[in-house]
Amino acid sequence: MLRKIRGMVITGAAGLLGMGLTITAAAAVSEISGAGATFPYPIYAKWAEAYARSTGVKLNYQSIGSGGGIKQITEKTVDFGASDMPLKPEDLDKGGLMQFPTVIGGDVPVVNLKGISPGQLKFTGAVLADIYLGKITKWNDAALTTLNPEVNLPDSRITVVHRADGSGTTFIWTNYLSKVSPEWKTSVGDGTSVAWPVGVGGKGNEGVSSYVQRINGAIGYVEYAYVLQNKMTYAQVQNREGSFVSPSSGAFQAAAAGADWETAPGMYLVLTDAPGKDSWPIAGATFILMHKQQAKPEVARAVLDFFAWAYQNGGDMAAHLDYVPLPDVVVKLIEKKWQESIKGADGKSVWVAAN
């Protein structure tokens, strides 16, 4: 008798379980998950909220940092990873991954000098590198006064402020310095965190900006959006074509449009020192990482649908949060890459462009 009841219970449970499985398989994907970079988290959250309202598909994004994002997508615990630093093509191949940019950000040098207004001070890449190398230590150094003849620079020491935590912001900054200064490239290099020759470290953009605002004669670098929101004293930087530009969303878009995404293997492209007369030289995109081979094509499809929707409808939301949306040409190219490289087990493209 007892055994019989137990048997009934087991079959009943198995039946229920089976039903549950068929239900989930039949229904459309209702939740996608991602993890990684903290810098784009506000805009991903904003997009996710609007997307859930219009389609009912929820995005669960954990902003655990780029390193964690790369780890989680490699272990396939999330549907997509997010990184502020693009992975090198060989690392992508090793993990069977592909990457694409979502929004553009960039670094802006900010200073704390009495009587200097935003945009007044001018830097070249080489001068910024020498300051961060500790070779230029005074604000009235000849290199600075010749660049800024109309500004009265004080005889005070420069305090260099950098990020203490690893971050995509640091990657863009050091990548730029490596491109404009051979000495920086050989003695320091680029990365999400580096061995800084001089200076003090603040945690996060807010840490750097509060250090800069507290210390007289300080220079630091922060995310563009952060400069806008906190009305910091930014400086102009000379770009590759020799013109001095102020940071603006137009200057960031110019840097993205001038870049050659088409031929860059694995879309590994850092927008630093980009060509173009109006280009801001210290820009970079934030990236999404996905597996090329998808065991569950419907999930991958849902993820790509989300980003396609975001490219199309999310530009204003991005601009509102002071991110710079990608130019349309780049979006077209990204969608082409999706179709080419993300495949299901049957070898068919997971995502097909509408037109």
Next chain:
Amino acid sequence: MVKGGQWGDKLPQPALSRLDHVALFLMTLAIRPSIFTPPSAKKSLPDRLFRAGTGFMAFLVFMSVLAILVSLWMGAWPALHKFGFRFLTGTDWNPVTSEFGALVAIYGTLVSTAVAMFIAVPLSFGIALFITELSPRWLKRPVGTAIELLAAIPSIIYGMWGLFVFAPLFADHVQPWVTDHFAGVPLLGALFDGPPMGIGMFTAGLILAIMITPFITAVMRDVFDLVPAVLKESAYGLGATTAEVVLKVVLPYTKIGVIGGIMLGLGRALGETMAVTFVIGNAHHLHVSLFEPGTTISATLANEFTEAVGPIYTSSLMALGLILFLITFIVLALAQLLILHTSRPRLSTA
């Protein structure tokens, strides 16, 4: 009038003497004969369950410590294996070339803690003495409550206060003066040289001192309160000054408690993370000057763990964690030794 050491030597014991232990044991027997019954025999089920339950909880503590140690060791192994002893003595911290050394962080941890103890111990001692011995009765409560409130403030608030309020004031008004006046003085000149930023090892130590003072003070006050009034009164009756009473009656009587309080503060200072991260400057450079930025083990971990990419980087951070664990362990062990050392001779005189 009173010769040094005399009072302390002849005081009754705060800790139980051997005789007391025997007396207590006999008393327990009288009340609870069950202490003689072996654990297996004839105990009621709830009793045994209770015993097993609490035993399990105690065991859990032990196991967690062991598990933490083992997992730290496993996580740290790749870095320790790669760098070997060099990890302890190296000053490089270069994520680009994957060269890591812990010396800067260890140095920063020890120096900021030392600065904190240097300030906090005398300060706490003074506060505790004032509350217990010298303060008018109506003032005891408010000061005591204020100290306890200070202890309840989250550390990040101290960090923010340090960065936004203290650092600018310190940089503008104190630091230049100190640097100028100590310049040329051997040792001190080197210690207080550097740019007036308000951020650095000294500020970190000072913030730590403010944070741990309430803990040390609270313990000291409680143990000072335990000194029997009759002892102090007899000392006063013999004509001892307040200072003599404190140094020769109160302190010897409460030695163990005072050391315990200091160790509590020390442990907290060693591991404090957020407040230090705010004000220490987070730079992996070794400087003699206390006005230069530095870093500590816990600040490095808090800053760098999220974005540490690559096995050696993560493993090096784990190794830092292991070192902090060991430093704390050594400090606690030394404290225990110190307590044993100070209490043993007195036990034998009983």
